[in-house]
Amino acid sequence: MTLLYIVLATFAGGLLSVLVAASLTVGVLTRLVKSLVSLSAGILLGTSLLNVLPEAFESHSAHPQTLFAVLLGGLLFFWLLEKVELYRHTHHHEDDGHHHHHHFDAEQAGRGGLTVLVGDSIHNFCDGAIIAAAFLADTRLGFATALAIVAHEIPQEVGDFIVLLNAGLSRAKALLFNAISGMASVVGGVLGYYLIGSFDGVLPYLLVLAASSFIYISVADLLPQLQQRLAWRDTLAQVAWLGVGLAVAFGVSQMLHGAH
Template sequence: MTLLYIVLATFAGGLLSVLVAASLTVGVLTRLVKSLVSLSAGILLGTSLLNVLPEAFESHTAEPQTLFAVLLGGLLFFWLLEKVELYRHVHHHEGDGHHHHHHFDAEQAGRGGLSVLVGDSIHNFCDGAIIAAAFLADTKLGVATALAIVAHEIPQEVGDYIVLLNAGFSRAKALLFNALSGMAAVLGGVSGWLLIGQFDLALPYLLVLAASSFIYVSVSDLLPQLQQRLAIRETIAQVAWLAVGLALSLGVSTLLHGAAHAH
């Protein structure tokens, strides 16, 4: 059953983001991304700090100092991956307030057509393995982790889609590429189930790595995008979406700990 949950969760993550991109116009997507970035920042931070890390530290099979060292190593690892463009986070698009030069997206996708696909596929593969580790630790934690990843995947894949469209890709081709890269999560999930299942003692370390991925994406990519000088109304909306993300994570955390105490 655990493998079925992993496959369904990873497949839903890849499919849902593509369906959202397919069903909405570019104008609506452009506005939607801004709210989703705030929401996913809250969910990723909340899930990593309130759900995943506590689960890893409560396992009592690893020293806290070692787990913190893994957290530090994970942050540096994902920074290096992004530095060589293998862990990209695309939420940018022309007119998004980032003041990129004209045709920035065309250059990004032209130069990064293959790079974006390779980077996203590796990113999605890692996400799949993270979901597998969470489900192997606890089914409820797996659900919480999968929801956090889906929350981040939707704005990321929508951002990729907009970049590819701006670069001249047809709607169908851009969606197909996004779908293919999204399916790498399923491969990562199955691989994670096969490999991680053999090493129960490694689970706390893998959960910390998962948390480091969430924290890195939030701090290096999502939160900096929210550091723009905006009108009061937009700022309130931004903070509200972030708070909703944190509240959702807190709610899941409460349910997880309630279920644990019930046992």
């Protein structure tokens, strides 16, 4: 059953967001991204700090100082991956106030969308492995982690879909590229199940790596996007969606630790 859960969760995380992106107009997608970025920031931060890290530190097989070292190493690792454009989490759209130069989206998409495809595939593969590690540690934690990843994947895939469309690709090609990269999540989940399952002792460290991924994405990518000067209504909307994300993570935390 654990493998089935992993496949279903990674499939949802990899393809559900692609279908959402493909089914809506660019105008609707742009408005959707703005709300979902705030929501996913809350869910990712809450899940990492209230669910994943506590689960890892409750293990008696790993020393806390070592886990903190892994957390630090994970943050630096994901920073380096993004530095070489192998760990992308795009939420950009044209006229988003970031003042990118003309043809920025075309450059981001790269030749035939290759940059988006490769970067997202690696990102999604890592997400799949993270989901597998969480399910192997605790089924409830697996669902909580999958929820956090799905919440983040939707605005990410929407952002990439918009980048590809603005770069001149047809909706069909943009959908195909995003679907291919989304399937990497399933591959990462299945491989993670077979490779991680044989080494129970590494689970706490993998959970800390998962948390470092969530924290890095939230702090380096999502929260800075919410720092723009906005009208008070838009600011309240951002805070409200962020609060909803944190509330969801907190509710899941109560269920997880209340069941222990």
